[in-house]
Amino acid sequence: MKLNKRLLVLSEMVTKPYQLVWDCCCDHGLLGIKILSDGLVKQVNFVDLVPEIITNLDNKLSRFGHKLPVDCQWQTFCQDVALLSLDNTLEKSHADTKELVIISGVGGELMLSMLSRLMEPYSGKNIDFLLCPVNHTYQLREGLIKLNFKLIEERLVTDNDRSYELLLINQTAQQPLSLLGECLWVNESESQLYLQKLIEHYQRRESDQTSTDCVNHAVLTAYQNLYQSRYA
Ligand SMILES: C[S@@+](CC[C@H](N)C(=O)[O-])C[C@H]1O[C@@H](n2cnc3c(N)ncnc32)[C@H](O)[C@@H]1O
Structure with missing residues (x-):
């Protein structure tokens, strides 16, 4: 198996x-x-x-x-x-x-x-x-x-x-x-890449004109701030 x-x-x-x-x-x-x-x-x-x-x-x-x-x-x-x-x-x-x-x-x-x-x-x-x-x-x-x-x-x-x-x-x-x-957010390369992908996902949603998701921006900001504090 x-x-x-x-x-x-x-x-x-x-x-x-x-x-x-x-x-x-x-x-x-x-x-x-x-x-x-x-x-x-x-x-x-x-x-x-x-x-x-x-x-x-x-x-x-x-x-x-x-x-x-x-x-x-x-x-x-x-x-x-x-x-x-x-x-x-x-x-x-x-x-x-x-x-x-x-x-x-x-x-x-x-x-x-x-x-x-x-x-x-x-x-x-x-x-x-x-x-x-x-x-x-x-x-x-x-x-x-x-x-x-x-x-x-x-x-x-x-x-x-x-x-x-x-x-x-x-x-x-x-x-x-x-x-x-x-x-x-401990394993540098793996978690950094995952966080980048999350940010890209929420950026795509934000630029999607048809999206009605109002929490999207807050989530994006939270992940971006996390990225700044851990990896920038
Ligand atoms: C992709 S499989 C997950 C298989 C395995 N647990 C894994 O992690 O690889 C998702 C399964 O969830 C079942 N499922 C979806 N909603 C469910 C529900 N409300 N109650 C029970 N099973 C559900 C689907 O029938 C499907 O077999």
Whole structure:
């Protein structure tokens, strides 16, 4: 099973023996399968909205499941991530976080709308979330801050000439989550190039006469100021 770098780094960010990991928007299921084969987590639930995807994954898991660690378990769910049944007994007082929800490979705006609906009954619960949006990370971060999420870890990964912000968050964590990603701008060349691409993206949107996006200018200015402070 060949995993791309993005999925590999996501799997490396799963460092706790969670009782349950949800691989949401799982598609091929490669991330959840890698997490099960690593052996730290014993149960992964795979979730996708598309019936054919879940049928194919069921077939794949029944053909190759015997290659996974003997004590591991999985279930598949064909449903909207926004309607997941999480464990709502996970209070702040729990010493260890028992559940991890991974949402990877969808746009930031879609991810935020899923999370806003999903979190309604679970607000304030001790649940970890590992996110890999494919775009609109500023807007996603803004929404996550409003939902009271805090940061555990964030990383930038570049795979096939494209960079991704990976966020491990929990509403009961302590460290504030920032709009721009304070911890991302460490690897000079990789992060500088990513920041340049973000600025170019927002400059193109600003010059697009048909764009009605009024937050665009504020986001552009924020990224430009960040560039000045880190790399100019
Ligand atoms: C590009 S794949 C991501 C695959 C993998 N997670 C990754 O990061 O490479 C996006 C998947 O999200 C699924 N999806 C989109 N909206 C969803 C929703 N509301 N609930 C569940 N799955 C959804 C799609 O069916 C699709 O299979």
